[in-house]
Amino acid sequence: MRKPRRTVRMRFTVLYGALFLLSGVGLLAITNLVGLGGEQVTQSAPGPGQVSTLPAAAEQIALLQAQLAGAHETQARQVLAGSAVALAVMAVVSAILGRIVAGRVLRPLRTITAATRRISADNLHERLAAAGPADEVKDLADTIDGLLERLEGSFAAQRRFVANASHELRTPLATMRASLDVALAKPDPVPAQTTALAGRLRTELDQVDRLLEGFLLLARAEHGALSDRVTLSLGRLLSVALDGHAAGIAAKGLTVHADAVLDTAWTRGNGTLLAQMVGNVIDNAVTHNVHGGWIRLSAGADLTGGTGGTARLVVETGGAVLDREQVERLGRPFQRLGADRTGAGDGSGLGLSIVAAVAAAHGGDLDLRARPEGGLLVIVTLPLAASPVEVGA
Incomplete structure (x- = not known):
């Protein structure tokens, strides 16, 4: 099975969720330490006139201590159970909050990514033109706009070069082809080797002409506007x-x-x-x-x-x-x-x-x-x- 793609939003979700969860764990730990601090019941020394009732008082104190210990134990279990439930809820809330915060942080980057994908070689004139404060995200958008401007200039220069070179090379090709025709059309007998060489040169000239035509067609198809x-x-x-x-x-x-x-x-x-x-x-x-x-x-x-x-x-x-x-x-x-x-x-x-x-x-x-x-x-x-x-x- 393919592993799920690790995105920046996923990493931010884990980071923010872990921070929220650790904050919740710390809060619950402090609450438990404060709330579950052992309450000790000490038995004070009997005062004057209480010696005769000391056994009965001791028995009563023992009973009260047992009841208090039971109540304390019950309270501790309830606090722990509530803490566990609160921790589980905090885990879910932390993941949701982490994803929301990560989405808010990455929203400008998603906008820049979508706009950049729409721009191709046919519409390099478009720009991101990101609005907002002068922060790191706007610096990134401005850098991409500068790159697109340089690419547009490069594509335009390449298109002009291919078109101009193809047109300029056709003139000497036509001149060479006309010179061959003139040489073969002379009334004097033309040697067979010259005729064979002229045929080979004409074949090569035709090949170069087809190559130039291919250059022009390729440049028009790749960068030219489709009309008609x-x-x-x-x-x-x-x-x-x-x-x-x-x-x-x-x-x-x-x-x-x-x-x-x-x-x-x-x-x-x-x-x-x-x-x-x-x-x-x-x-x-x-x-x-x-x-x-x-x-x-x-x-x-x-x-x-x-x-x-x-x-x-x-x-x-x-x-x-x-x-x-x-x-x-x-x-x-x-x-x-x-x-x-x-x-x-x-x-x-x-x-x-x-x-x-x-x-x-x-x-x-x-x-x-x-x-x-x-x-x-x-x-x-x-x-x-x-x-x-x-x-x-």
């Missing part, structure tokens, strides 16, 4: 992506199994980004697949979540058994299995990271799993939206 939201069907986006990769599927002899490509999986978002996301999933399934392999596809609605449902896109491929930890890292930029997966080093490692970024930007998630029998399972979940027909109705 429309309602789209994942099933239709999947069909379009399959048509676009028909040549690659045929070249590798892949068998495509469309289990349930339905129009029930509707979601709302940026059409360009969602189309790129689905295209990247299909491109990953085709590129990183074995010759003669298979792809299983499905798109549908999942209404079991209880939060309005989700639109699910599932793409499954066969192949060799993959390492689970390495597969979990494929959603990060420049993470790929390369030759260990398909025997080729194709790809830049941005495809699935773009999928993860686009899904997160739309409030969804990317789940990558290594199939026990071999291959990869890709599950993309997005918030479910009503279809245009339902909206019109």
